[in-house]
Amino acid sequence: MHTDAPKEGLEKANKYVLSRKLDQIFVNLAEVYRFVVRFFQEVFLPPYEWQEVINQCFQVGVRSLPLISLTGFIIGIVFTNQSRPSLADLGATALLPALIAVAIVRALAPLVTALIAAGRVGSNIGAELGSMKVTEQIDAMEVSAVNPFKFLVVSRVLATTFMIPTLTMYTMIVALMGGYVNIHANELTSFKSYINQVFDAITFLDIFSSVIKAFVFGFTIGIVGCYKGYNSSKGTEGVGKAANSSVVTSMFLVFIEELLILQIVNALRG
Amino acid sequence: MKENIKIDTTNKVITIKGLKKSFGELDVLKGVDMDLYQGENLVVLGRSGTGKSVLIKIIAGLLQPDEGSVNVLNHEITGINEKEMDALRLKIGFSFQNSALYDSMTVRENLEFPLRRHEKELSENEINQRVEELLEDVGLSQTINQMPSQLSGGQRKRIGIARTLILKPEIMLYDEPTAGLDPITSMDINNLINEVQQKFHSSSIIITHDLTCAKITGDRIVMLLDGQFQRQGTFDEVFTTEDERVKAFYDYNFTD
Numbered sequence: 001m002h003t004d005a006p007k008e009g010l011e012k013a014n015k016y017v018l019s020r021k022l023d024q025i026f027v028n029l030a031e032v033y034r035f036v037v038r039f040f041q042e043v044f045l046p047p048y049e050w051q052e053v054i055n056q057c058f059q060v061g062v063r064s065l066p067l068i069s070l071t072g073f074i075i076g077i078v079f080t081n082q083s084r085p086s087l088a089d090l091g092a093t094a095l096l097p098a099l100i101a102v103a104i105v106r107a108l109a110p111l112v113t114a115l116i117a118a119g120r121v122g123s124n125i126g127a128e129l130g131s132m133k134v135t136e137q138i139d140a141m142e143v144s145a146v147n148p149f150k151f152l153v154v155s156r157v158l159a160t161t162f163m164i165p166t167l168t169m170y171t172m173i174v175a176l177m178g179g180y181v182n183i184h185a186n187e188l189t190s191f192k193s194y195i196n197q198v199f200d201a202i203t204f205l206d207i208f209s210s211v212i213k214a215f216v217f218g219f220t221i222g223i224v225g226c227y228k229g230y231n232s233s234k235g236t237e238g239v240g241k242a243a244n245s246s247v248v249t250s251m252f253l254v255f256i257e258e259l260l261i262l263q264i265v266n267a268l269r270g
Numbered sequence: 271m272k273e274n275i276k277i278d279t280t281n282k283v284i285t286i287k288g289l290k291k292s293f294g295e296l297d298v299l300k301g302v303d304m305d306l307y308q309g310e311n312l313v314v315l316g317r318s319g320t321g322k323s324v325l326i327k328i329i330a331g332l333l334q335p336d337e338g339s340v341n342v343l344n345h346e347i348t349g350i351n352e353k354e355m356d357a358l359r360l361k362i363g364f365s366f367q368n369s370a371l372y373d374s375m376t377v378r379e380n381l382e383f384p385l386r387r388h389e390k391e392l393s394e395n396e397i398n399q400r401v402e403e404l405l406e407d408v409g410l411s412q413t414i415n416q417m418p419s420q421l422s423g424g425q426r427k428r429i430g431i432a433r434t435l436i437l438k439p440e441i442m443l444y445d446e447p448t449a450g451l452d453p454i455t456s457m458d459i460n461n462l463i464n465e466v467q468q469k470f471h472s473s474s475i476i477i478t479h480d481l482t483c484a485k486i487t488g489d490r491i492v493m494l495l496d497g498q499f500q501r502q503g504t505f506d507e508v509f510t511t512e513d514e515r516v517k518a519f520y521d522y523n524f525t526d
């Protein structure tokens with residue numbers, strides 16, 4: 001049943017505690033909070049829509065592979081190329097594999113994967129659910145006694161939460177391969193030597209923190225896309241806004257989270 | 271034309287009393303009283319924006335009323351919990367104005383969707399049989415593997431109705447069933463609504479501003495004006511009046 005309690009209450013009261021805009025911000029925050037709480041309530045309760053989760057994992061994961069592969073590989077090449085002159089000035093080009101390993105594993109792979117997913121998957125989820133809302137498909141699910149939140153939101157958020165870490169690991173590998181191609185072409189470093197230097201440079205905490213970060217990014221992208229789509233206003237304009245807003249909000253939150261997690265990981269490193 | 275329709279006027283499937291609903295400062299329903307009898311097709315007529323769709327969305331539990339009582343199949347739905355509402359929804363079919371077919375699914379998957387979730391004891395063969403039978407009933411067997419985007423407006427309406435019928439509901443709610451359709455396709459939909467009434471012995475509320483649809487499908491007609499039901503009766507009874515608002519409605523539909 002639709003329960004737009006905070007929003008409806010605000011409209012009906014027709015008076016504001018602070019100002020119209022400030023009150024609206026707090027109302028929106030309350031709605032986001034309720035949406036996230038509802039996700040955690042529904043995710044553990046049966047019935048489980050496993051088929052839809054698998055379907056969404058395919059959409060998020062497999063369908064993103066070509067773009068992630070291309071971007072990851074190019075980033076590996078470009079980052080190596082751009083770092084070389086600075087290291088060459090110090091006579092330290094031998095440190096290139098270690099430098100790109102640390103940069104890719106700690107920061108670039110999770111961040112690039114999340115940004116690509118926010119653009120591709122986040123906008124897709126926002127537009128799809130927004131369109132379903134506008135054309136009453138979500139209502140149609142509800143009146144046929146199927147929980148649309150569980151079918152549409154829970155499945156998509158689970159898919160992004162689990163597939164983005166997987167894609168991040170994949171991006172790490174592809175970007176490191178891009179770096180290797182560039183280093184091999186310039187410094188004639190062997191693959192074995194390159195891999196040894198890469199694994200000497202990174203620690204378990206580097207990989208672990210990146211995967212955890214990717215889980216957080218994945219959850220954020222999924223929940224933001226679903227929230228924006230599920231609550232999009234009526235009309236085709238609303239669908240466009242939902243898609244656009246999903247991307248912008250997801251990217252903004254991903255950067256904030258990156259910053260916060262970085263502080264935590266640095267504190268752990270001591 | 272309707273044949274052998276049995277309306278049990280002693281058995282009310284929906285009873286609404288003093289129903290009020292507003293959106294912001296706009297009062298849409300201002301105290302609606304209504305009964306729907308077993309086996310009856312009740313048409314709710316009214317201009318756009320008068321709250322006709324709001325009324326059936328409240329009955330289906332998609333919106334909550336501000337005041338009043340809504341009793342559906344002996345269940346008071348105001349304050350009902352989600353689980354009880356879902357159990358009740360299995361007995362209510364809702365045909366949306368724009369059909370609301372799931373775009374990402376084929377016609378077959380659209381029809382199977384509620385069935386697979388609520389009748390888990392059915393075998394694959396039984397599911398197939400139920401889907402094929404219903405598609406045959408609405409005359410669209412050939413569309414079974416098509417996507418909704420490949421269907422015409424009339425076909426989408428029919429598939430939408432078939433999807434609501436798959437769980438054999440006791441009550442059908444039609445939201446503007448002929449909106450946006452040409453006269454011939456509209457007539458097909460009107461006939462389909464009557465066939466559904468005959469074959470499934472369901473009780474229906476038909477929301478429309480199409481008087482031809484009202485005349486053909488309605489056993490009883492109520493007219494929603496200014497947030498309340500102002501006229502009630504057969505088609506001729508409703509329109510035998512000096513009320514300018516009602517006369518204007520008739521004139522715009524049936525005269526040049």
